[in-house]
Amino acid sequence: MPANSFVENAWYVAGRSNEFPVNQPKGLKIANRPVLVWRTADNKVQSFDDRCVHKRMPLSEGTIQPDGVLECAYHGFCYDAKGQCVRIPSQLDLPIPTRAKLRPFPCLEQDGLVWVWPGDPAKIGDMTAPPTPEIAEWHTHMFDPIQVPANYILLIENLMDITHFYPLHDGNIGDLEQSKIPFEIVEEKLNGVDTVKTVRKAQNYKQPPFFVEWFGYPVVDRWHTHHMVSPALTRVELRVAPPGKLGNAPDERGYVIHHAHTPIDAVSHTWRLWVSTKSEKLTREISKTFPQVMDEDLWALERQQKYMEYPDDGYHEVYLRSDKALLRARKILSEMEKGNARSSVSVVSVPERV
Numbered sequence: 589m590p591a592n593s594f595v596e597n598a599w600y601v602a603g604r605s606n607e608f609p610v611n612q613p614k615g616l617k618i619a620n621r622p623v624l625v626w627r628t629a630d631n632k633v634q635s636f637d638d639r640c641v642h643k644r645m646p647l648s649e650g651t652i653q654p655d656g657v658l659e660c661a662y663h664g665f666c667y668d669a670k671g672q673c674v675r676i677p678s679q680l681d682l683p684i685p686t687r688a689k690l691r692p693f694p695c696l697e698q699d700g701l702v703w704v705w706p707g708d709p710a711k712i713g714d715m716t717a718p719p720t721p722e723i724a725e726w727h728t729h730m731f732d733p734i735q736v737p738a739n740y741i742l743l744i745e746n747l748m749d750i751t752h753f754y755p756l757h758d759g760n761i762g763d764l765e766q767s768k769i770p771f772e773i774v775e776e777k778l779n780g781v782d783t784v785k786t787v788r789k790a791q792n793y794k795q796p797p798f799f800v801e802w803f804g805y806p807v808v809d810r811w812h813t814h815h816m817v818s819p820a821l822t823r824v825e826l827r828v829a830p831p832g833k834l835g836n837a838p839d840e841r842g843y844v845i846h847h848a849h850t851p852i853d854a855v856s857h858t859w860r861l862w863v864s865t866k867s868e869k870l871t872r873e874i875s876k877t878f879p880q881v882m883d884e885d886l887w888a889l890e891r892q893q894k895y896m897e898y899p900d901d902g903y904h905e906v907y908l909r910s911d912k913a914l915l916r917a918r919k920i921l922s923e924m925e926k927g928n929a930r931s932s933v934s935v936v937s938v939p940e941r942v
């Protein structure tokens with residue numbers, strides 16, 4: 589049960605583009621590393637080890653100087669947009685030491701998100717950050733990020749097995765009938781990684797209250813998918829229409845919800861989710877009531893993680909047919925971890941590379 593580790597060689601969401609204004613460097617902890625994200629004056633997002641090469645002061649506490657360099661708040665080492673130390677105020681008469689350069693993290697901006705690769709850059713290969721075009725093309729509401737005191741895999745598992753809608757979300761988005769809907773599993777390689785998706789198709793489904801409020805149909809045909817697109821992202825797509833009308837554009841309603849699960853460390857992650865629909869009003873309505881659902885999931889994840897602290901001592905999980913997709917997700921993630929040059933245990937103690 590890999591609930592005490594994470595894949596380090598993956599693209600992870602560092603935040604939404606607008607969380608990184610020009611020349612306001614931000615310090616984050618991603619995959620147990622101190623990560624500096626800095627949108628430099630040329631509007632490009634850069635990422636570096638957040639530790640000053642001098643005495644480990646977080647550079648995210650530093651200030652941008654009139655000549656555009658980032659000055660460490662402690663003894664004033666100054667770094668340019670490439671992470672090169674270009675000035676040391678206390679010894680301007682001597683050359684800059686050759687190792688006075690920040691370790692860069694691969695970083696990119698795409699579809700309104702900033703992505704960082706916290707692992708070994710040599711392992712990127714054909715892995716690309718998954719596209720999220722709905723952010724720009726549909727009406728999207730992004731909830732404030734949540735720091736979840738649980739390993740990120742617990743959120744992924746929550747999404748890959750939605751039989752928890754009863755009882756955890758009973759009366760808002762869930763009911764027992766939903767948990768009985770059969771599902772298919774689709775596996776495919778996308779953006780250089782293995783992915784797993786559940787597909788649930790239901791007919792004449794009596795919708796729980798929130799779905800009736802949002803979409804207006806008491807009884808629907810429904811198409812519902814949960815797709816672990818990468819260690820970083822799970823995409824949920826829901827389409828409903830009155831019975832017999834699914835696929836008929838004027839009648840069909842639905843949403844896409846992306847869940848970005850970025851490990852902070854082995855026992856916590858940042859959960860960012862955003863809902864996208866084709867109607868501004870619908871997105872607004874969902875954004876008002878969905879936090880109740882998120883709170884319920886958060887409540888469960890916190891408790892599960894606490895109980896991970898006990899040694900198994902003869903305990904083992906029981907698997908149901910509904911666990912099939914999450915077991916596949918676990919396998920994909922553990923294979924990705926094994927593919928790492930370093931084990932998940934050594935992640936904690938690996939010093940910065942020079």
Ligand code: FES
Nearest residue numbers: 640642643660663
């Ligand atoms: S710790 Fe940054 S200049 Fe000394």
Ligand SMILES: [Fe+2]
Nearest residue numbers: 746752757885
């Ligand atoms: Fe949930």
